[in-house]
Amino acid sequence: MSRYRGPRLRIVRRLGELPGLSRKSPRKAYPPGQHGQARKKRSEYAIRLEEKQKLRFNYGISEKQLIGYVRKARRATGSTGQALLQLLEMRLDNTVFRLGMAGTIPGARQLVNHGHVTVNGRVVDIASYQCRPGDVITVRNRDRSRSLVQANMEYPGLANLPSHLEFDKNTLTGKVNSVVEREWIALQINELLVVEYYSRMA
Template sequence: MSRYRGPTLKIVRRLGELPGLTRKIPKRNYPPGQHGQQQSKKRTEYAIRLEEKQKLRYNYGLTEKQLLRYVRKARQLKGSTGQLLLQMLEMRLDNTVFRLGMAPTICAARQLVNHGHILVNNGVVSIPSYECKSGDSISIKNKESSKKLIKTNLEAPGLAYLPNHLDLDKNNLEGKVKSIIERKWIALSLNELLVVEYYSRK
C-alpha cells in the first residue's frame, strides 16, 4: 500500500488530531461519509486496534510495509515494544526536523529532507527515515533559499513546544539531538499497545 496523498481533513475527522499530518482544523466534528452523523454501532476490538494503527501510520506518513518493519524491529529490542516503536518513529530525520519547528508538518519536513535542504553533522542527508542519534547536529544547507524557507517555518512551528530531547539555536538555524525522546513528550494521543496487538500475528 502506497503512502496516502488524499484529503487530510477526512483522516483527521475519522481518527482525531494528527499534528504530523496537517495543521488544519476540520469545521465538522463528525466522521466523513453519508453515515458520519449517525450514531455508529459498538466498535469491535479489532476496529479499535485498527484505528490506533492508522493514527500512527498517517501521522508519521508511513506505508503499511514500513510500519510493519518498524514493529518487527521493535520486537527484537529489549524493553516495551510499543514505547520502542514510538521512539524509533520520533527519531526519524523527517520527524526531528518537524519537531524542531523547521517544517509545519512531517510531510513538509520529508520534502525538505528529500530536496537536500537538511544537513546532519554538516553532511547532506536526503533520506527521511534516517535515524537520528544522541549528539547529532541538524542544520540547514548554506543556501539563501533554504535559510529563508526555514526561517519562515520557524515563525509558526507545527507544535507550540520543543521536546526536551532537542535543542534549537534559531539564530544559527541549528538543532541538536541531546538524547532519545521520552514517552511523555510524544505529541500524538495514542495507545501504542493496541498497535502492537494489531500486529501480533504478523
C-alpha cells in the same frame, strides 16, 4: 499501500487530531461520509486498526514500513510499544518537524528530500534516517534553504520543543541530546493496541 496523498482533513476527522499530518482543525467534529454522524459500536479489531492507522498517517509511512518498525521494536529491550514510538519519533523528517523547521511532517519530509538539511555537516536526503543522540541537524548553508526554513518557523506545527532536542534559531542549528521520552510524544495514541494488532496479524 503507498503513502497517502489525499485530503488530510478527511483523515483528521476520521481518526482525531494528528499533529504531524495537518495544522488545520476540521470544522465538523464527526467522521466523514454518509454514516459519519451515526453512532456505531466498534469491534475490538476496529479499535486496534484505528490506532494503527493513526501511526501510519501521522508519520506518513506505508504499511510495509510500519511492519518493519514493529519488527525492529520487538527486537529492542523494554516495552515494544514505547520502542516503536521512539523509532518513529527519531526519524529525520519528524525530528526536523519537532525542531520547528516545518509546519507538518510532510513539509519536513520535503525539506529533507530536496537536500535542504544536513546531519553532522553532511547533506542527508533520506527522511527515514534514524537520528541518534549527539547528531547535529542544521539547515544547508544556502539562501534558498535558509529562507524556506525561516518562513516555516513563523508558523510552527507544535509550540513546545521536546526535552531531547535543543535548537538555536539564530544559526538554525538543532541538536539531538537523547532519545525522546514517552510524555513528549504529541500524538494521542495507545501504542499497546498497535502491538496487539500486529501480534494478531502475525
